[in-house]
Amino acid sequence: MASAPKRQIVTFGGGGFSMEAGNPLLDDFVLSLPGRDRPRVCFVPTASGDADHYIVRFYRAFGSDRCEPSHLSLFRRHRTPFDPCEHLLSRDLIYVGGGSVASMLAVWRAHKVDRALREAWRRGVVLCGLSAGSLCWFRDGVSTFHGDPQRVDGLGLLPWSNTVHHSSEPDRRDALHSWILEGMPTAYAADDGAALHFVGTDVAQVVASRPAARAYRIERRHGRVVTTQLGTRFLGDAEVVPLRRPGLVAEG
Amino acid sequence: MREDRRLILALGGHEFSRRRGDEALRDYMLALAPATRPKICLLPTASGDPAEQIAAFRRSLGGFECELSHVSLFRLEHERVRVAEHLLTRDLIYVGGGSLVNLLAIWRAHRLDRVLRRAWESGVVLCGQSAGAMCWFEAGVSRSAGSASDVAGLGLVPGVLSVHYHRDDDRQRALHAAVANGAATGYGVDDGAGLLIRGRTPAVAVSGRDGAGVWRVEPDGNGSVVETRLAEAPVPDPRPAIDEVPAAVRELRRVRRTRERHRGRR
Numbered sequence: 001m002a003s004a005p006k007r008q009i010v011t012f013g014g015g016g017f018s019m020e021a022g023n024p025l026l027d028d029f030v031l032s033l034p035g036r037d038r039p040r041v042c043f044v045p046t047a048s049g050d051a052d053h054y055i056v057r058f059y060r061a062f063g064s065d066r067c068e069p070s071h072l073s074l075f076r077r078h079r080t081p082f083d084p085c086e087h088l089l090s091r092d093l094i095y096v097g098g099g100s101v102a103s104m105l106a107v108w109r110a111h112k113v114d115r116a117l118r119e120a121w122r123r124g125v126v127l128c129g130l131s132a133g134s135l136c137w138f139r140d141g142v143s144t145f146h147g148d149p150q151r152v153d154g155l156g157l158l159p160w161s162n163t164v165h166h167s168s169e170p171d172r173r174d175a176l177h178s179w180i181l182e183g184m185p186t187a188y189a190a191d192d193g194a195a196l197h198f199v200g201t202d203v204a205q206v207v208a209s210r211p212a213a214r215a216y217r218i219e220r221r222h223g224r225v226v227t228t229q230l231g232t233r234f235l236g237d238a239e240v241v242p243l244r245r246p247g248l249v250a251e252g
Numbered sequence: 253m254r255e256d257r258r259l260i261l262a263l264g265g266h267e268f269s270r271r272r273g274d275e276a277l278r279d280y281m282l283a284l285a286p287a288t289r290p291k292i293c294l295l296p297t298a299s300g301d302p303a304e305q306i307a308a309f310r311r312s313l314g315g316f317e318c319e320l321s322h323v324s325l326f327r328l329e330h331e332r333v334r335v336a337e338h339l340l341t342r343d344l345i346y347v348g349g350g351s352l353v354n355l356l357a358i359w360r361a362h363r364l365d366r367v368l369r370r371a372w373e374s375g376v377v378l379c380g381q382s383a384g385a386m387c388w389f390e391a392g393v394s395r396s397a398g399s400a401s402d403v404a405g406l407g408l409v410p411g412v413l414s415v416h417y418h419r420d421d422d423r424q425r426a427l428h429a430a431v432a433n434g435a436a437t438g439y440g441v442d443d444g445a446g447l448l449i450r451g452r453t454p455a456v457a458v459s460g461r462d463g464a465g466v467w468r469v470e471p472d473g474n475g476s477v478v479e480t481r482l483a484e485a486p487v488p489d490p491r492p493a494i495d496e497v498p499a500a501v502r503e504l505r506r507v508r509r510t511r512e513r514h515r516g517r518r
Contacts, residue, residue, distance in 0.1 A: 049300020049326040075300045075351045078395040100326050106361035107354045111397070145329050 005124025008033055009157065009198045011134035013164045013190025015209050017061030018054070018098055018130055025209035025235040026195055027061055030128045034092035038064075042091045043071040046107050047099030047132035050075045054097055062095075074107050085116035093126045096133030101143050101152050104132055114155055121157055128195075131164050138162040140184050142176050149175035151184070158201050161187035166216065168192055176218060177225045186219040194232060206232040256451035257375040259284055260408065262385035264415045264466070265349075265443025268305075268312035272493040273444035273460025278312060280446070280458055280487045281344070284377045285318075290343040294322040297358055298350030298383040301326045305348050325362060336367045344377040347384030349415075352403050353396035355383050365406055372408055382415045388449075389413040390436060393426045400426040409449050411437040417467065418442050428477045431469045438469035438477070445484065459484035 010033070016026045031039060043058040045051060050073045062069040070091075072084055088094060094117065096104075108114045121127055127137060135141030138154045140161040149172050154162070163176050166189040176187055188196050188203065193213030197205045206215040217228045261284060266277050285292065294309045296302065301324040313320055321342075323335055339345060345368070347355070359365045372378050378388060386392025387405045393414035394403040400422040402412055414427035417440035424440060431438040439454065441447055444464035448456040457466035466482045489496070497505075 047326075049302070051300065051326075052302070075298075075354055077351070077398050080398070100328065102361045103325055103358045106357040110353050110357035147328075147332060 005122070007121050007124065007200055008126045009121065009137050010126070010128035010195050011137060011162060011164075011188070011190065011198070012128070012130035012195045013134070013166055013213070013215065014098075014130055014168075014192035015195070015213075016095075016130055017057055019192065020209060023209050024061065026193075026207070029195070029207055029235055030093060030095065030126065031062075031067060033126045036092060038066065038068050039092035040068045040090065041070070041093045041095060042088060043069065043095050043097065044113075044129075044133070045071060045097045045099075046074050046113075047101060047104035048097055049099070049103070051099075058095070058097070067093075072113075074111050074113065077111075084111060084113055088113065088116045088120050089123065089125070091120070091125055093128065094120060096127070096129030096136060098129075098131030098133055100145050101132035101135045101141060101154075102145070105136060105152070105154070108136075118155060118157060127157075134164050134190070135162050138188075140179075140187075142172050142179070142187075144169060144172050151179060158188075158198055159185060160201075161185050161218075163187060163189045166191050167214075180218060180220050180225050181223075183220075186217060188215065189218055190215040196230075203230065206230045208232050208234050209236070210234075211236070257286075258372050258408075258451050259375075259377045260372070260388050260449040261377065261379040261446055262388065262409075262413060262439075262441060262449065263379070263381035263446040264385065264417055264441030264464070265419070266381040266446070268308040270494045272489065272495055273464060273487075274489075275312070275491070275493065276460035276487040276489045277444070277446055277458065279490055280460075281346070281377075281379050282313075282316060282318070284379070284448075285344040286375065286377070287343045289317050289319060291319045291321070291341065292344045292346065293339060293342045294320075294346050294348065295339075295380075295384070296322065296348040296350075297325055298348055298352065298355035298387075300350065300354075309346070309348075325358060325364075335362065335364065339364070339367050340371050340374065340376070342371070342376055344379060345371060347378070347380030347387060349380075349382030349384055351396040352383040352386055352392050352394035352405070355387055356403070356405065359387075369406065369408060378408075385415055385441065385446075386413045389439075391430065393423045393430065395420075395423070402426060402430045409452055409454075411439055413447075414438065414440045416443055427469055431471055431477050432475055435471070440467040440469060440479070442466070447482075454482075457482040457484040458487050460487050460489065 139156040141152045142163040191213040193210035194208045194215045296305045388408045389405045390407045391402045391412040414423045442464040444461035445459045468480045472478045
């Protein structure tokens with residue numbers, strides 16, 4: 001019997017071509033995961049309103065010399081020659097950009113793209129993204145897009161909570177802590193430049209495009225919020241990794 | 253009796269450009285705003301808030317005595333605004349075209365559907381083109397999913413609206429099918445034309461271009477439809493449009509066409 005496809009999701013706290021011009025480490029990492037030459041990569045820029053400049057930057061970062069790039073426009077479907085859902089299911093890697101997570105999820109649901117993404121994941125298509133493109137895969141997310149931090153219901157492929165840009169946005173962190181105490185699921189948080197690699201629904205590894213970027217597990221234990229820093233592999237030159245021993249770094 | 257102050261201007265196809273009819277419809281719209289220095293807000297949600305649409309809006313209205321703003325739901329992270337409060341204090345809201353399905357999904361996610369209904373009830377003039385015109389009706393004939401099909405709107409106005417009416421045969425066919433199959437009245441509005449709705453009743457058809465019009469489409473009782481052209485009030489461009497063909501050139505073309513026809517007969 002053939003084994004079930006490996007379900008993989010990589011969530012960036014921030015980074016990749018959207019935020020780290022000139023640092024391709026996270027993008028190179030996700031491109032390596034499908035394990036084939038010139039993987040078929042689809043960029044999904046819905047959260048930005050399919051912004052032209054963002055799509056152009058994607059094609060610059062994901063040149064056709066190393067992959068087969070495409071993008072999915074849900075604002076101009078009448079000019080799109082393919083069915084969005086079929087297209088997603090035929091890719092090796094789906095890369096979701098940043099922006100408004102609430103608008104993105106609403107548009108996805110209106111076009112039934114949410115179901116196609118779930119099915120793609122089941123079939124072994126690697127899913128990844130940053131910011132809104134990270135929050136969307138979790139059951140719960142913390143978004144600050146509209147000012148004050150808000151909880152958003154994601155697609156729930158990963159049964160955890162998520163927050164992004166973790167160390168650079170203290171408001172988001174504080175809100176997360178109070179929601180964790182109220183019963184929000186255990187959260188995985190990532191700094192800009194750090195990415196959580198989930199296999200199935202568990203974290204298999206944390207990788208980083210910047211030596212100091214980290215990811216954390218944040219959970220409730222005995223009525224308190226406990227933050228655990230996760231061991232992180234820097235994707236650049238190995239000898240400069242200033243890895244602290246994984247373990248408890250904060251309680252709050 | 254007091255006149256109903258709820259106004260909607262549904263444009264079949266309009267840009268903030270200098271092409272024929274575009275400035276005429278803009279001026280007609282401006283005259284609807286009940287203030288000496290109207291506060292006018294652009295909502296470009298349906299096409300994902302492109303900068304070009306915002307720039308064209310500001311360029312076209314920049315010379316008028318009015319206060320311009322736009323709300324970009326995709327840029328709220330950097331352009332902070334209290335959306336509901338802002339919209340409810342405008343005199344006129346202009347909704348741009350794009351994907352009707354996305355427009356409504358995003359508005360509902362941000363609860364703007366209720367805000368816009370409240371704005372309409374309080375006398376804020378609602379205006380828009382293409383998806384931004386169809387959204388106010390019970391349904392619109394949209395290409396949001398590729399092929400033309402009817403999509404439920406906010407339902408402030410009864411009936412089904414189809415835009416770009418004589419430019420897009422598929423939309424016309426889809427409107428006829430929707431009307432023939434249902435009980436609703438349909439409206440087909442061309443590029444360069446508009447329908448003003450007072451309360452929930454179509455009141456005035458306007459046309460900014462020769463030939464651009466508004467059609468009412470009703471079931472004929474035999475599974476087909478009857479189309480009636482509404483009498484349009486022509487609205488003039490305030491200055492020659494950039495694609496306006498001068499009268500002398502039109503005359504020359506007419507003479508040439510006549511000659512060619514004669515030559516063909518010989």
